[in-house]
Amino acid sequence: MRDANGSSKRMSSGVKGLDDMIGGGFLPGDATLVAGSPGTGKTTFGLHFIAAGVAAGEPGVFVTFEYLPQQIYRDAAKRGWPLDRWEKEGRARLVCTTPEVLLADEGGTSILDDVVREVGAKRLVIDSMAHFEFSSDAGGRLRERIAGLMNHLRLLDVTTLVTHEIPQIVGPAVSVSSFGLEFLVDNVIVLRYVELEAEMQKAINVLKFRGGDHDRKFRPLRQTENGISITSEFRGVENISLGSARRSLAQRAQDLI
Amino acid sequence: MVDGGFGGRGAAVFGVGVARVTDATLHGVFDGLTGSDLRVQILVFFHRNPGLVETAEGLARRMGANVAALRREIRPHVELGLVRERAIGSMVVLQFDRARQAEIEGSIERMLAARLRGHAA
Numbered sequence: 001m002r003d004a005n006g007s008s009k010r011m012s013s014g015v016k017g018l019d020d021m022i023g024g025g026f027l028p029g030d031a032t033l034v035a036g037s038p039g040t041g042k043t044t045f046g047l048h049f050i051a052a053g054v055a056a057g058e059p060g061v062f063v064t065f066e067y068l069p070q071q072i073y074r075d076a077a078k079r080g081w082p083l084d085r086w087e088k089e090g091r092a093r094l095v096c097t098t099p100e101v102l103l104a105d106e107g108g109t110s111i112l113d114d115v116v117r118e119v120g121a122k123r124l125v126i127d128s129m130a131h132f133e134f135s136s137d138a139g140g141r142l143r144e145r146i147a148g149l150m151n152h153l154r155l156l157d158v159t160t161l162v163t164h165e166i167p168q169i170v171g172p173a174v175s176v177s178s179f180g181l182e183f184l185v186d187n188v189i190v191l192r193y194v195e196l197e198a199e200m201q202k203a204i205n206v207l208k209f210r211g212g213d214h215d216r217k218f219r220p221l222r223q224t225e226n227g228i229s230i231t232s233e234f235r236g237v238e239n240i241s242l243g244s245a246r247r248s249l250a251q252r253a254q255d256l257i
Numbered sequence: 258m259v260d261g262g263f264g265g266r267g268a269a270v271f272g273v274g275v276a277r278v279t280d281a282t283l284h285g286v287f288d289g290l291t292g293s294d295l296r297v298q299i300l301v302f303f304h305r306n307p308g309l310v311e312t313a314e315g316l317a318r319r320m321g322a323n324v325a326a327l328r329r330e331i332r333p334h335v336e337l338g339l340v341r342e343r344a345i346g347s348m349v350v351l352q353f354d355r356a357r358q359a360e361i362e363g364s365i366e367r368m369l370a371a372r373l374r375g376h377a378a
Contacts, residue, residue, distance in 0.1 A: 068319070069306040087308075094308040097350075101310055104346030111310055111345065 010211075011123070011159050014052025015045060017230030018189075021206050021215035026187065028122075030211065031150050031160040033129075035176040036191030040202055041221065041228050042163040043067065043075070045191075046125035048227050049161045051081045053123040054091045060123035061093045061115050061158075063102060065131035069094050079227045093119045099135045103149065116156050124153065128163040129181055143179045150184050169193055170200075172241065176207075186210040191221060194240050203240055204230055286365065289337055295322060295330040303340060303353040310352045337361065 010025030019025045026032055034045045043064075050060035062083075064072055072094055076083040086092035093115055095102070102112050116124065132142060153160045162185065164177050170193050176182040188208040194201050202221040206214045218240040219230050234240060236250070291297050302320055303309060309316070313331070317324040331351065334340040338357045343350050 069308045095310060096306060096308050097310040098315055101312065101315070101345070101348060101350050104348055104350075106345040111350075 011058070012052045012056065013045075014048035014050075014055075015228050015230065017219070018204070021219070021230070022187070022209050023212045023214060026159055026161075027211040028159050029154055029157065030186040031153060031162065031184075032187040032189060033162055033164060033176070033181055033185040034189045034191065035164045035166050035182070037166050037169050037193055040191035040193065041223050042165075042191065043072070043127050044079070044223065044228055045189075046127050046161055046163060047072070047076050047079065047081060047083075049123060049125055050083075050092055051076075051079075054081075054086050058122035059091050059093075059119040060125065061095065061119060061121045062125045062127070063095045063097070063112070064127050065096075065098060066128065067096075069096050079225065090119055093121070099132045113156065116158060121156075121158055124156075124158040124160045126160070126162045128165060129177070130165045133178065143184070146179065146181060147184050166190070166192070170195055182208065192241075194218070194234075196234075196237060203234070205241075286361075286368075289333040290339075292333060293330055295326055296333060298322070299327070299331055299334060300339070303334075304358075307353045307355055307358075310350050312348050312350055316351055 009028065010019070010023070011028055012019055012025045013022070034042050036042045046062060050062050053060040062072065073084050083092060083094060087094060095111070095115055097111065103110050115121070129146070132146060150160075162181075164181055166176065176188065176190065182188045186208075187206070187210060190205045190207050192203050192205070194203045202223070203218045204221040205218045206216065217233050219233050222229050222231070236254075290300055298320065299316075302316075309319075311319065313328050314324055316322075316331075317327040320327070331340060335342055335351075339354060339361065341352050341354050341357075343352065
């Protein structure tokens with residue numbers, strides 16, 4: 001929480017290199033959207049966030065609408081995160097459900113409220129918000145409903161990371177979501193594929209960060225057996241946001257010389 | 258002696274209050290849990306995915322099972338307390354009760370240990 005000077009303890013994202021891009025981590029209580037093309041590592045991103053919380057003594061809840069818990073346990077274990085053990089120890093909780101069930105209200109409380117209270121969660125991951133679009137009762141009130149959810153999460157005092165899919169594999173993405181999710185969160189991180197010298201690479205960019213100044217560069221994102229890391233930057237290339245990067249004019253001139 | 262603590266309809270299966278653990282008690286438990294292929298599949302599915310919170314329709318969809326059959330075959334698990342039903346909003350959702358699972362596993366262990374001791378004597 002923010003102190004009298006307006007400063008606040010940052011919460012590590014758990015992703016190597018990202019905290020440096022955002023001034024040390026996320027601000028407590030903020031909501032961050034990680035949007036990306038299929039296979040760019042959105043779910044792994046969420047697991048990093050939960051694992052960093054467990055390491056910092058901040059219990060977390062991971063809500064999945066798509067993958068079954070057994071898939072999440074397996075993927076987490078491969079990266080050295082014993083999610084099932086953390087659950088037994090009350091340091092994390094994995095919930096697999098649908099948006100309708102998660103938010104259904106019974107006497108002023110929901111399953112989400114219950115599970116957050118049960119583990120004393122400080123961190124929450126919702127993977128993925130695209131499933132709200134699939135819900136039968138979404139209709140035209142989806143944006144309003146998501147805005148309400150985001151405000152409710154602030155009341156629950158959790159720092160939230162939500163994921164969303166960008167259907168385009170490469171090429172320019174004109175919007176992150178069809179219902180303006182990027183406007184309802186505090187921070188937006190985009191994960192994209194970039195074709196560079198006939199090779200498909202992954203790139204990360206912090207598009208929006210309310211917590212202060214942030215790194216605006218596209219940086220290469222690497223997925224290793226230990227998870228995601230961001231260690232360097234693209235040098236001498238441009239047009240990364242279009243998905244088909246090319247050598248910059250300066251780089252081409254330098255190459256000629 | 259069978260461990261106490263099983264209230265409701267699950268208690269009948271476990272034979273709470275019965276002085277001796279009998280074969281019939283054990284058979285009752287196992288039959289309740291494994292009486293059909295779908296009943297076993299439901300148990301395995303929840304065991305592997307303990308954080309699942311779903312309606313019967315949603316669970317059937319995730320398991321690729323028939324909803325009517327699932328509703329029928331999940332009853333023994335609900336009666337035993339392994340699966341909890343919860344009314345929320347206009348829905349009834351199903352969720353695995355991990356504490357109950359540990360309790361039942363402990364009881365089965367103790368029942369088997371008691372049987373083995375009986376055989377040894």
